[in-house]
Amino acid sequence: MAENLEELDQHIRACIAIFVALLCLTVITVAVSYLNLPVPATITLALCVALVKGSLVVSYFMHLVSEKKLILWSLSLTVIFFIILMVLPVVTDLDVISHTITVKH
Amino acid sequence: MSTIEIPYVSKPRPDTGLVNAKLGIWLFLASEVMLFGGLFSAYVLLRIGAEIWPEGVSILNVPLATLNTVVLISSSITMVMAWASLVRRDINKYRFYNYITIACGLIFLVVKYFEYSAKLHHGLFPSESTFLAIYFTLTGLHVLHVIGGMLVLAYLQFIGSKMWNTDPARFTGRVECAGLFWHLVDLVWIFLFPTLYLM
Amino acid sequence: MADTTITEEKKSEVSHEEHHEELSFLRKYIFSTDHKMIGIQYTITGGLFLFFGFGLMMLMRWSLAYPDQPLPILGFLVGNNGIMTPDTYNTFGAMHGTIMVFMGVVPLAFGAFGNFVLPLQIGAVDMAFPKINAFSYWCLFVGGVIMLASFFLPEGAAKSGWTSYAPLADIDIGLGQTFWLVGMIFLITSSLMGSINFIVTAIQLRAPGMTYMRLPFFVWTQLVTAVLLLLAFPPLEAAGLLQLMDRVAGTSFFLPTGLVISGEVADISGGGSPLLWQHLFWFLAHPEVYVLILPAMGIVTEVITNNARKPVFGYKLMVYSLIFLGFMSFSVWAHHMFMTGMGTTLNAFFQTTTMIISVPSVIILSCLFLTLWGGSIRFNTPMLFALGFLPMFGIGGLTGLPLGLSASDIHLHDTLYVIGHFHYVVAPGTLFGLFAGIYYWFPKVSGRLMNETLGKLHFWGTLIFMNLVFFPMLIQGMAGINRRLHDGGASYADATAIIDPGFYSHAANYLYLNKWMSMSAWALGLVQIIFLVNLLWSIKKGKKVGRNPWNATTVEWAAPSPPGHGNFESAVEVYNGPYEYSVPGAAKDFSPQFEKGAST
Ligand code: HEM
Ligand SMILES: [Cu+2]
Numbered sequence: 001m002a003e004n005l006e007e008l009d010q011h012i013r014a015c016i017a018i019f020v021a022l023l024c025l026t027v028i029t030v031a032v033s034y035l036n037l038p039v040p041a042t043i044t045l046a047l048c049v050a051l052v053k054g055s056l057v058v059s060y061f062m063h064l065v066s067e068k069k070l071i072l073w074s075l076s077l078t079v080i081f082f083i084i085l086m087v088l089p090v091v092t093d094l095d096v097i098s099h100t101i102t103v104k105h
Numbered sequence: 106m107s108t109i110e111i112p113y114v115s116k117p118r119p120d121t122g123l124v125n126a127k128l129g130i131w132l133f134l135a136s137e138v139m140l141f142g143g144l145f146s147a148y149v150l151l152r153i154g155a156e157i158w159p160e161g162v163s164i165l166n167v168p169l170a171t172l173n174t175v176v177l178i179s180s181s182i183t184m185v186m187a188w189a190s191l192v193r194r195d196i197n198k199y200r201f202y203n204y205i206t207i208a209c210g211l212i213f214l215v216v217k218y219f220e221y222s223a224k225l226h227h228g229l230f231p232s233e234s235t236f237l238a239i240y241f242t243l244t245g246l247h248v249l250h251v252i253g254g255m256l257v258l259a260y261l262q263f264i265g266s267k268m269w270n271t272d273p274a275r276f277t278g279r280v281e282c283a284g285l286f287w288h289l290v291d292l293v294w295i296f297l298f299p300t301l302y303l304m
Numbered sequence: 305m306a307d308t309t310i311t312e313e314k315k316s317e318v319s320h321e322e323h324h325e326e327l328s329f330l331r332k333y334i335f336s337t338d339h340k341m342i343g344i345q346y347t348i349t350g351g352l353f354l355f356f357g358f359g360l361m362m363l364m365r366w367s368l369a370y371p372d373q374p375l376p377i378l379g380f381l382v383g384n385n386g387i388m389t390p391d392t393y394n395t396f397g398a399m400h401g402t403i404m405v406f407m408g409v410v411p412l413a414f415g416a417f418g419n420f421v422l423p424l425q426i427g428a429v430d431m432a433f434p435k436i437n438a439f440s441y442w443c444l445f446v447g448g449v450i451m452l453a454s455f456f457l458p459e460g461a462a463k464s465g466w467t468s469y470a471p472l473a474d475i476d477i478g479l480g481q482t483f484w485l486v487g488m489i490f491l492i493t494s495s496l497m498g499s500i501n502f503i504v505t506a507i508q509l510r511a512p513g514m515t516y517m518r519l520p521f522f523v524w525t526q527l528v529t530a531v532l533l534l535l536a537f538p539p540l541e542a543a544g545l546l547q548l549m550d551r552v553a554g555t556s557f558f559l560p561t562g563l564v565i566s567g568e569v570a571d572i573s574g575g576g577s578p579l580l581w582q583h584l585f586w587f588l589a590h591p592e593v594y595v596l597i598l599p600a601m602g603i604v605t606e607v608i609t610n611n612a613r614k615p616v617f618g619y620k621l622m623v624y625s626l627i628f629l630g631f632m633s634f635s636v637w638a639h640h641m642f643m644t645g646m647g648t649t650l651n652a653f654f655q656t657t658t659m660i661i662s663v664p665s666v667i668i669l670s671c672l673f674l675t676l677w678g679g680s681i682r683f684n685t686p687m688l689f690a691l692g693f694l695p696m697f698g699i700g701g702l703t704g705l706p707l708g709l710s711a712s713d714i715h716l717h718d719t720l721y722v723i724g725h726f727h728y729v730v731a732p733g734t735l736f737g738l739f740a741g742i743y744y745w746f747p748k749v750s751g752r753l754m755n756e757t758l759g760k761l762h763f764w765g766t767l768i769f770m771n772l773v774f775f776p777m778l779i780q781g782m783a784g785i786n787r788r789l790h791d792g793g794a795s796y797a798d799a800t801a802i803i804d805p806g807f808y809s810h811a812a813n814y815l816y817l818n819k820w821m822s823m824s825a826w827a828l829g830l831v832q833i834i835f836l837v838n839l840l841w842s843i844k845k846g847k848k849v850g851r852n853p854w855n856a857t858t859v860e861w862a863a864p865s866p867p868g869h870g871n872f873e874s875a876v877e878v879y880n881g882p883y884e885y886s887v888p889g890a891a892k893d894f895s896p897q898f899e900k901g902a903s904t
Binding site (some may be wrong): 070077078081084085088089091092 | 507531535536539577579580583587634635638646650
């Protein structure tokens with residue numbers, strides 16, 4: 001790693017801040033789950049918080065923010081296929097032929 | 106062995122700016138993402154198709170899982186510190202932080218053990234319901250990853266750290282790669298926790 | 305003595321030191337980390353599995369042609385007094401598919417050719433991670449052993465087809481399917497590790513001057529193949545884990561509520577979805593068919609440009625088509641599921657993507673045909689196989705179009721037409737590519753040429769009998785005969801004739817083809833003996849050749865034949881594109897990538 005030490009210090013400080021943020025977010029998401037909101041709201045909130053936490057980890061702990069282009073490219077490919085994979089269950093349910101067909105004369 | 110030398114093991118290739126291992130580990134992580142992606146996709150499909158889906162809280166132990174979340178997040182930050190110590194050329198500090206990381210992994214496993222055994226005690230086997238089935242599969246695979254990560258960290262702590270004396274740049278690179286894997290394990294948990302426990 | 309101590313100390317600085325350490329037999333041949341040795345290990349293992357899978361099929365062909373009659377001489381192999389039961393037929397069929405695809409063609413096309421040729425073509429000393437490379441091979445080996453061992457289980461090996469559709473595969477008795485799943489996990493791990501290694505090698509270890517647009521097309525195909533394996537295999541691994549849970553831990557991921565087995569409602573928690581398996585399986589398996597074909601396209605490109613003595617037509621176009629093809633292959637998987645009741649919206653979507661993905665294949669094929677235009681073609685054995693590939697793959701691709709249109713697929717799905725289609729792609733297609741590659745790179749591996757006369761005999765025999773095996777399948781399939789029937793459709797024909805004698809009797813009219821196809825399959829087996837004899841004979845007795853017997857341009861021909869440890873005597877530099885043949889004004893009709901000023 002040819003990074004200079006000053007940058008490293010900065011990076012570490014950022015990481016510690018993020019560590020604290022992650023802890024707070026964990027508390028928040030658990031607290032929210034005890035509020036007994038309707039299911040769709042719970043799911044949306046929980047997923048949003050998880051997304052924020054996840055992207056913090058990926059960008060700073062895994063220092064993707066300062067990563068080389070090549071890696072970003074291969075990851076964006078993965079993201080696309082990941083999305084396709086996630087769409088898969090939804091499309092399965094899209095218009096399955098299981099409805100009763102009524103024939104009108 | 107013999108003397109052929111693979112280039113860009115410890116020095117980055119100028120045009121890509123990467124050492125081999127770095128690219129390799131990211132590709133591996135990409136495949137891991139797709140692996141867990143397949144399982145998450147299964148989860149969504151089963152949940153959409155289910156007539157009733159239990160709330161995680163009613164079956165699982167949220168406080169224990171919250172504790173585990175904190176433990177894993179902490180282990181991630183010590184992992185970062187361990188790597189940073191190596192960049193600062195302080196191998197002893199690295200050893201210290203790495204120990205804490207491994208210890209966190211151990212705590213995680215112990216907590217998980219109590220969680221699992223409580224479930225099994227109450228007759229909540231994976232074959233009971235689709236929810237329990239996906240719970241055990243997802244967390245089980247994640248636990249395997251934790252164990253794998255701990256083995257790697259332990260290797261770097263003891264046998265692997267001999268490389269520090271011969272090729273410090275390469276050793277730092279290895280620790281960085283191990284760290285990336287460890288963060289992925291953390292990342293997966295960050296998504297597992299709400300999906301299984303909180304919604 | 306003094307010299308060695310110096311090298312000992314300066315080990316890390318001396319890069320190209322000839323260092324003749326005697327490696328033990330184990331290190332050199334068994335647990336080698338040299339990409340060439342690993343490539344040869346892959347070749348031998350993959351080749352043996354290919355012949356084993358072919359052997360299974362030759363036994364099955366007896367049952368198809370002479371159902372319920374005892375097998376002569378070899379009867380002991382199938383038990384039951386030599387009469388192949390439908391169960392045995394199912395086992396052999398499932399294992400034939402699994403072995404051919406995952407343990408035969410992938411190890412050969414990807415593991416063997418990729419390992420041996422790819423580092424040489426980019427001017428690298430070895431793979432980026434030699435130890436992981438050896439690990440990949442040994443994973444394949446273990447996976448293969450598990451698969452083979454499953455034949456000796458009391459209930460026999462897996463019998464739910466290579467697709468292992470649930471719920472059938474979930475509830476199959478015995479350990480066969482469980483072994484299949486565990487074996488697959490090893491095979492998948494092997495491919496994943498291999499693909500990481502290939503991508504890193506192709507990106508990081510290119511020799512100076514080897515820009516992306518100077519990579520031989522073969523390297524491009526391996527690169528795209530590796531990406532497909534890397535991103536498509538994990539979902540199948542996930543599905544495999546789920547099926548393993550279903551079988552071992554009694555979960556119901558793929559078992560629907562109210563499933564009835566042998567007339568009784570099964571004692572399961574239910575709530576699972578059989579369609580989930582199909583989705584996850586085909587999410588891998590469609591990219592997988594490109595894994596099977598792309599390396600062969602790469603090989604064929606190398607051979608055709610070399611023997612047409614012309615630059616490949618539209619190199620960039622081919623590369624871009626290839627990338628587009630790889631990308632699109634992730635969004636067509638459900639064309640295997642038109643008949644699952646997916647609904648018209650999805651059918652329309654996947655039918656459209658399927659039509660789109662056929663375009664880049666056609667572009668690549670056309671480019672190869674156009675490369676021949678006006679060339680002074682050398683008709684040696686590798687070239688014959690490469691030329692054979694073009695129309696055979698063409699038939700395979702064209703017969704795929706009716707399958708990709710959901711309306712015509714209603715008639716064709718699950719008939720022998722499908723079997724004919726994908727075998728045209730994979731047997732006279734991929735296998736021809738692999739044969740071309742073996743004849744073409746054999747001099748690099750061994751320093752000797754293979755025998756031309758035997759090679760030509762092998763080619764013509766293979767071409768004729770392949771077509772006699774697979775073309776009739778297309779006809780039978782269109783007559784409506786289903787696949788996976790141990791009697792080759794006889795019972796189907798009987799049953800349909802009872803329903804409506806006038807309309808359905810046409811199936812019965814095509815049953816006689818079964819005997820012809822079986823004879824041809826056995827003849828095809830005999831023809832392969834010529835190949836084996838040629839191979840073994842040539843290793844010892846073939847004509848010795850130098851570095852570049854084909855007057856080729858790519859970098860592997862700069863290394864000695866066979867290349868030593870570390871491949872090249874001096875570091876390689878690359879000066880021009882991969883296929884500079886017959887450059888106007890150049891001294892010779894080929895301008896190698898590794899010769900400076902060769903193309904001016
Ligand atoms: C060249 C000699 C070969 C012959 C005579 C042959 C013949 C057959 C036949 C008749 C079937 C249909 C079985 C049935 O559904 O009843 C079949 C299935 C299959 N074959 Fe081959 N095959 C050959 C080579 C290959 C190769 C090289 C591959 C590999 C890529 C392959 C892959 C498959 C697969 C995947 C199936 C489907 C198995 C299943 O339904 O589970 N075959 N083969
Ligand atoms: Cu397909």
